[in-house]
Every structure is written in structure tokens, then in C-alpha cells.
Amino acid sequence: MFKGLSAFPLTPLVSGEIEEKSFISLIENLASAGVNSIGALGSTGSYAYLTREQRYRATKLAVSAAADIPVMTSIGHVSTEEVLRLAEDAQKAGVSGVLLAPLSYQKLSSDEVFRLFERVTTQLSVPLCIYDNAATTGFEFTDELLVALSYLNNVGSIKLSDFPVDPSAAQKRVSSLKNRVSEGVTIGISGDAQSAAGLIAGCDVWYSVLGGLFPHYSLRLTQAALRGDESQTHQLNMALEPLWVFYRRHGSLRVIAAVAEIMGTVSAPCLPFPLQSLVGKERVSLEEALEKLQFLA
Structure with a gap:
């Protein structure tokens, strides 16, 4: 499941509660587009702001609405015991994979x-994606x-966030990782x-915020890149540069939430308080x- 386009949708909230109709519609849109996987409750899905009960409910809704598209959900939490409970919930809900970032109040x-991932992976029956997101966790992974x-058992993918700007350095890093990581x-x-x-x-895979709202265009870009068509990819x-300008200023979550609100895809405001879109x-x-950017639709 860790290939191609993995689309990460919003989890629209109204007064702190999941707006289920809009959430299901977002998931169904991704399934209809034929994305390779759905990253429900990633950072874009505001997983860290939701209760265990809300996360379980949202995961069940996502799995049901996704039809035969694999669903991955985040199990991140500052408490390892809660991570394990969330992992159990996710598997009970029928996910095909889980996503874990090393959240902690004290810097790890x-x-x-390593010990966190070692403990968690021994208790999984589905593959895990390592979530490297220093901007939110404060932890910087080394290669x-x-x-x-x-x-470790059950590790299926690595989700990179820090990436070299220089193309040759980027290619060198990816090649080095691919040559050294466990097979598969x-x-x-x-x-x-x-x-x-x-x-x-x-x-191998784009873990995509844009794909959670605009899967068709994101699939075109992903497929062009994966077949080596650099010209079309570029x-x-x-x-998309008019959108990337806002991403760089405000981050992807606030921007994509504002886009979804402007389009009427979700109610405004849709983010967990006190976060707000643009x-x-x-x-x-x-x-x-x-x-x-009307071509996105």
C-alpha cells in the first residue's frame, strides 16, 4: 500500500466534533479517484487534537467509505501506552497500515x-509508516x-519531510536510503x-495534503513523476506555484483548510480550536x- 499517491484528507470539525457527512464525502471522493491509499487522521486530519473515541470513530468511517482503497491512520500520542491502545483500535477498525510520529513533551x-518503535511494532499485525515530521515533533531523524x-518487524515505509533542495543531493539521499533500508x-x-x-x-510515494482534496490532479502529477517524465512533472x-506560495507562508494545514472552506467542501471554521484557516x-x-487554479477541480 505504500506506493503512488497516499492522500491525506482533512477531518472537518464543528464545535470540536467530527462533521461526519463532510468527512465521509472527502473519503468517498478519494476512493472514487482511485488513489493508492488514504492517510486518514494524519497531521492534516488533526489527529493530535482528537480524543481516542473520536479517532476510533473517524477511522471506522474512513475504512467503510474507502471501499477497497487501503486506509492508514495515525497512532501518535505522547503516552506510549496510549499509542498501543490506539494501534489496537486502528487494527480493530480495519486499517491496512498505521502511521507513527514520535510525539513527546520531553525531547527524545x-x-x-528506537525503543518506542521497537515496542510498538512488536504488537502490530499491519505495517507501520515511520513519520519523520520534525516541524511538529521537534525530533530530527538521522538516516x-x-x-x-x-x-524492525512490520515497518513498511518511511515518510520523509526534511529533504535536500539540490536535485543531485536529493537523488543521492534517496538512493542511499533505498540501498540501505530493509527489503520492501x-x-x-x-x-x-x-x-x-x-x-x-x-x-516511491507522495504522502499528499493536496491529494486529500484534489486527488485527480495529484494522481496525474504522481504518475508522471513515477514514470520518469520530468518535463510533465515540472x-x-x-x-501549482500560486498555491505553494501560501503553503510556504502559512503551512499546508491552514491553507488546505481555507481552500476547502472557500469551496464549500467543509463548513467554516473546520479546524480544531484555536487553530484557524486563513x-x-x-x-x-x-x-x-x-x-x-480551477483546473484542480
């Missing part, structure tokens, strides 16, 4: 992170640690604005940019 060491973790473990790229470059550099990616002049500017 590499040894502590040496990623390689070591790849040899895929290398994925996140951070939408850099993902085209990541795929061209040899990554063209498709450059067409407001004021930036929202107006985003609305104007969307006029140039």
Missing part, C-alpha cells in the same frame, strides 16, 4: 525513539536511525511543495489565486 533521544528502524520498505516524500522533486529523485508542479487579506488573496 535517538535511543528512546542512520531510519535505516535501523526499517529492520518504501521511501515516501511529504511537504507538497517539494514532493514533485522528491518523486523525481526516486521516492509543468504540473509549476502550475483570514483577512490572505484569505482574499487565496480566493483570487484559486481563480487561477
